[in-house]
Every structure is written in C-alpha cells, then in structure tokens.
Amino acid sequence: MFCIVETKVTQTEVTGLVVTWWVTALALVSWGQTLSPRHGGVATRPGPDCTSLATFSMAPAMDLWCLTVTLLGLLTPTLSTNPGVRVQLTQQGLEYGRQIGIAQLQEKLKSIKIPDISGSAHISPIGKVDYSLSQMHITNLGLPASSLGLVPGSGLSLSISNAFINLNGHWHVKYLKIIKDSGSFDLSVSALTISVIIGVKSDETGRPSVSSANCTASVGHVSIKFHGGASWLYNLFSSFIDKALRHALQEQICPLVQNAVSEINPHLKTMNVLAQVDKYAEIEYSLVESPVISNSFIEFNLKGEFYNIGQHQEPPFSAPSFSLPPTNGNMLYLGVSSFLANSAGFVYHRAGVLGLNITDDMIPSSSPFRLNTKTFGTFIPEIAKRFPGLMMKLLVKTTVPPSITFEPNNATLLANGTVTAFAILPNNTLEPLFILNLDTSVSAQLCVRGLNLSGSVSLNRLDMTLATSYVGQFQVKTLDNIFVMILKVVVIPKVNAYLQQGYPLPAIGNMNLVNTHLQVLKDYMLIGTDVQFAL
Numbered sequence: 001m002f003c004i005v006e007t008k009v010t011q012t013e014v015t016g017l018v019v020t021w022w023v024t025a026l027a028l029v030s031w032g033q034t035l036s037p038r039h040g041g042v043a044t045r046p047g048p049d050c051t052s053l054a055t056f057s058m059a060p061a062m063d064l065w066c067l068t069v070t071l072l073g074l075l076t077p078t079l080s081t082n083p084g085v086r087v088q089l090t091q092q093g094l095e096y097g098r099q100i101g102i103a104q105l106q107e108k109l110k111s112i113k114i115p116d117i118s119g120s121a122h123i124s125p126i127g128k129v130d131y132s133l134s135q136m137h138i139t140n141l142g143l144p145a146s147s148l149g150l151v152p153g154s155g156l157s158l159s160i161s162n163a164f165i166n167l168n169g170h171w172h173v174k175y176l177k178i179i180k181d182s183g184s185f186d187l188s189v190s191a192l193t194i195s196v197i198i199g200v201k202s203d204e205t206g207r208p209s210v211s212s213a214n215c216t217a218s219v220g221h222v223s224i225k226f227h228g229g230a231s232w233l234y235n236l237f238s239s240f241i242d243k244a245l246r247h248a249l250q251e252q253i254c255p256l257v258q259n260a261v262s263e264i265n266p267h268l269k270t271m272n273v274l275a276q277v278d279k280y281a282e283i284e285y286s287l288v289e290s291p292v293i294s295n296s297f298i299e300f301n302l303k304g305e306f307y308n309i310g311q312h313q314e315p316p317f318s319a320p321s322f323s324l325p326p327t328n329g330n331m332l333y334l335g336v337s338s339f340l341a342n343s344a345g346f347v348y349h350r351a352g353v354l355g356l357n358i359t360d361d362m363i364p365s366s367s368p369f370r371l372n373t374k375t376f377g378t379f380i381p382e383i384a385k386r387f388p389g390l391m392m393k394l395l396v397k398t399t400v401p402p403s404i405t406f407e408p409n410n411a412t413l414l415a416n417g418t419v420t421a422f423a424i425l426p427n428n429t430l431e432p433l434f435i436l437n438l439d440t441s442v443s444a445q446l447c448v449r450g451l452n453l454s455g456s457v458s459l460n461r462l463d464m465t466l467a468t469s470y471v472g473q474f475q476v477k478t479l480d481n482i483f484v485m486i487l488k489v490v491v492i493p494k495v496n497a498y499l500q501q502g503y504p505l506p507a508i509g510n511m512n513l514v515n516t517h518l519q520v521l522k523d524y525m526l527i528g529t530d531v532q533f534a535l
Helices: 011-031 061-073 091-109 231-236 238-262 338-350 373-379 381-386 476-501
Strands: 085-090 117-123 127-142 145-151 155-175 179-202 208-218 221-227 274-276 281-284 297-302 305-308 332-337 355-359 392-398 403-407 410-424 430-449 452-469 511-521 524-533
Touching: 085 091, 091 127, 091 145, 091 155, 091 238, 091 524, 117 238, 179 238, 208 238, 221 238, 281 338, 305 338, 332 338, 338 403, 355 476, 373 381, 373 476, 392 430, 403 511, 410 452, 430 476, 430 511, 430 524, 452 476
Parallel strands: none
Antiparallel strands: 085 297, 085 332, 117 127, 127 155, 145 155, 155 179, 179 208, 179 221, 274 281, 281 305, 332 524, 355 392, 392 410, 403 410, 410 430, 430 452, 511 524
C-alpha cells in the first residue's frame, strides 16, 4: 500500500495542517467517528504502508499514522527542480528575430485578397449610380518601421507603423439606367499600423510555443485615383469606396498576422528536447517551467540532464542553483550547469562503459615500457619469476561515477577506479596479478564546435594504492611512471577522441551558432553566442 501525495504548500501551512489533523483525529477517534476528507489535485509519491489520501478511516491507529507521515512528507524536500541549463534570449536576439519575422510577415501580407466591392450611391444631379471594383491586387507593400519589445510576465509586443500598401484594380459604373463605363484605378494605403501581443509559454512536450492576442490594425489614409472613362463619377463618391476598402483591409490583416505567429510553432517543435548522444545516452532539454520574461531578456530553463536511453533514472544528486550574470553583446547566452556533466558520468558509469582493456599494441613502439611480465617483473620480481616471458593486459574501469567541478576559469574532473593487471597465459586465459585503486584528477578544456559542446582533458594527478595482490606485497609507488605513461598515451587520448565528438547543445531546426565564446564560472559554464538561421 502507498501514501500518495505531492503538492505545493508552504512549510508553515503543512505544520498547521499536521497539528489540526492530529487534534481533529484524536477527538474523532475518542467519539468513534470516521473522517473522510476530500483530496484533489494531488500527484503520486511513494510513502509508508498505507493506502491513499482519497478516503480513509481514522479508527485504526495505522490510518492516523499514515496521515501524519504523509503530511510530514510534505515537509521533506523533493529532488531539486533547478534547471541544468539556462538559456537567455537577449534584446540583440530579439532584434534578429524581428528582422526575420518582419520579412516573413511582409510576404504573408502580400497574400491579402481584396474582395470585389459593389454598391450604389445617389449622386446629385445624376441620381442612382451602380458601381463595382474588381480584380484588385497588391503591387507593393512595405513595413518600414517596426519594433519588438518584451512584456514582463507575458510575452512580446510587436508594433508596426507607417506601413503602406499599393493596389491596382478595375472599376465599372452604370448610371441613368443605360450608361455604362469602366477603367482602372490605383489605391494607396498609408500610415497603416499593426500591433499584436505574442504570448510565450511551454507546450505539452516541454518546448516553447507562441500565440497571438489583442491584434489591432488601423488604416491611416486611403488614396484612390481613377483612370479612364467616367472616372470623375468615382471621385464624387470616393468616400463610400474608402470606407469599404478600409473595412476589407482591416478584416484581413489581423488574421494574417495571427497566422504568421502560429507558423512559428512548427519551427519551435524542431527543438531537440531529447537529443541522442550515442547508443548509451540521450540529453533531455525540455522546459522545466514556462519561459521567464523580464524587461531585458527571455529566459528558458531547461532540464539539462543525461539519461540512459529508454531508462530515465534520476541520479542521487541534484542540480545546483545558479543564475546567469548580467550579459550584453550576444544574441543568446547558455548557462550549462556542472549537473549536466555529472549526470553524464552517472549515466555512462551505470551503463558499464567507463572501462578500457589495454594491451601492448596500444602503447607506442617507441616507449621503453612494454606491457609484459619482463617490464613489470623489474618492479615486482614475483611476476617475472612466476610468469616469465608473457604479455599482459590491463583493465581500467571506474568504481563510482566521475564528477566534475566548475570554478572560475577551471574545470576539474575527478575519477576513482581500479586497474587490474593480468598475465596472458599461453592458452590465452587471463591470470590476475594485482588490483590497484586509482584516484585521478584531470583538467578539462571545453569549447563549442558547431552545435556541440566538445572538450579534452589532461592529467593533473594520479594516486594509486594496492587493493589486492596475487603476487605478494610490493611498493606501488614504483609503478607510478608506468601508469602515468599509460594514462597519457593510451587512456586520455581515447577519452579525448570521444570528447571531441561533442555533445549536442539545445537547438532549433536549422540554427547555427557564430561568434561563440565560453567561460567557466562557479558551478556552470557560460556560453555567449550569436545565431543564424539558414532560411
């Protein structure tokens, strides 16, 4: 049985609830009554041996215990929901987005279709005049002035002013019952203004999404010039046509703007919220909350965590809290927590792939140290005595997940593991010789290549102790030079070759990063970059 609970209340509120429930429960138990509260909006979380908070009886003591433990469980902090990656879109990034968006909106507005307009008017002294305007099409459209601003807590505000539209069409007229005439006309719309609020939130997949609201469009001035025939008649009742054209334009502009905004979402859907790294691991970059919008930037807080593919098990540690410093100069800033790297260590260690078999052919031929019993027998005579003239194999593997720490301008990786030495017998079976504990520290150099975070490591320190020996006691210190050489010429190059492949950063569609720089700070690295989209 389970206690099912997880909700958001303050510690003071929970303490009050516990006290209240205890007093009420004791009173009801003494009266022999049953208490069945209603409980709604609750997620699940394993608890002590009891059913759930949906309904329960206060008569048995176990139910009272379950209730108390459940309520006290609310006081116990859950695993941190701090993001592993923070992404800030700055004013420079918004400006780049405005340029792309306005160009696309301009093309969208060129698709405005003005319906044929017809009607009749009484013109003195002629009398009734029937008129129609048809075959209207846009010949020119411009959006010369626009701005995209931030609306804290809400989204974006797009404002367009001094826009203009030029159209051409045909007119037809009939008056005095029998007289017909036709010609062409040019229509100029100026001082057109458009404003729309663009909401920014998280969708059900953890990707950002946008929506439009409060769209308004206003036609400032309409100028019509008629050509040919009885065009003078149209000039007499151009006010009727002006009103009809204003209405036709204003009815179409906002739906097209809203459609242009909604067409952003398919591009946002291309965000790699689950980025596969290799056959062992993937990174989750889903939003952990709706985007945070301030006066100067939009911040996207992402999960930023490695997982084994198909097995999303949380590590026994949480992401540290961190915030990005005031930034300026780039379109985009990414703060990548040490949690992301440490979750990678947890995942690969759990997958059992942080190990390497080392044989003599992996050691450069120029090295005086060979991986055989002759070399090791120099330092451990029992090996040469019992296993003369044999080749050896080493198995290096981690015993706990490696951990990385970020300090200003310094990234350090600590790895604890073992190295097991084997003699390769003539029948190709392995005979264990000894096992050493390894305590290794390496410095990490990090960089951004394309859309990947890459790196390399170099050895800082190696400490070894004897764990098990099958060839008697020996001084481990005498093997330092051999194993430092093996780490430097075999293990670390293997690690670096893999790190050079890189790990995918959060990205959208055909986005490229340019003018990128990286800085290591306390608990996270800061990546500043501009972006380009291949349109």
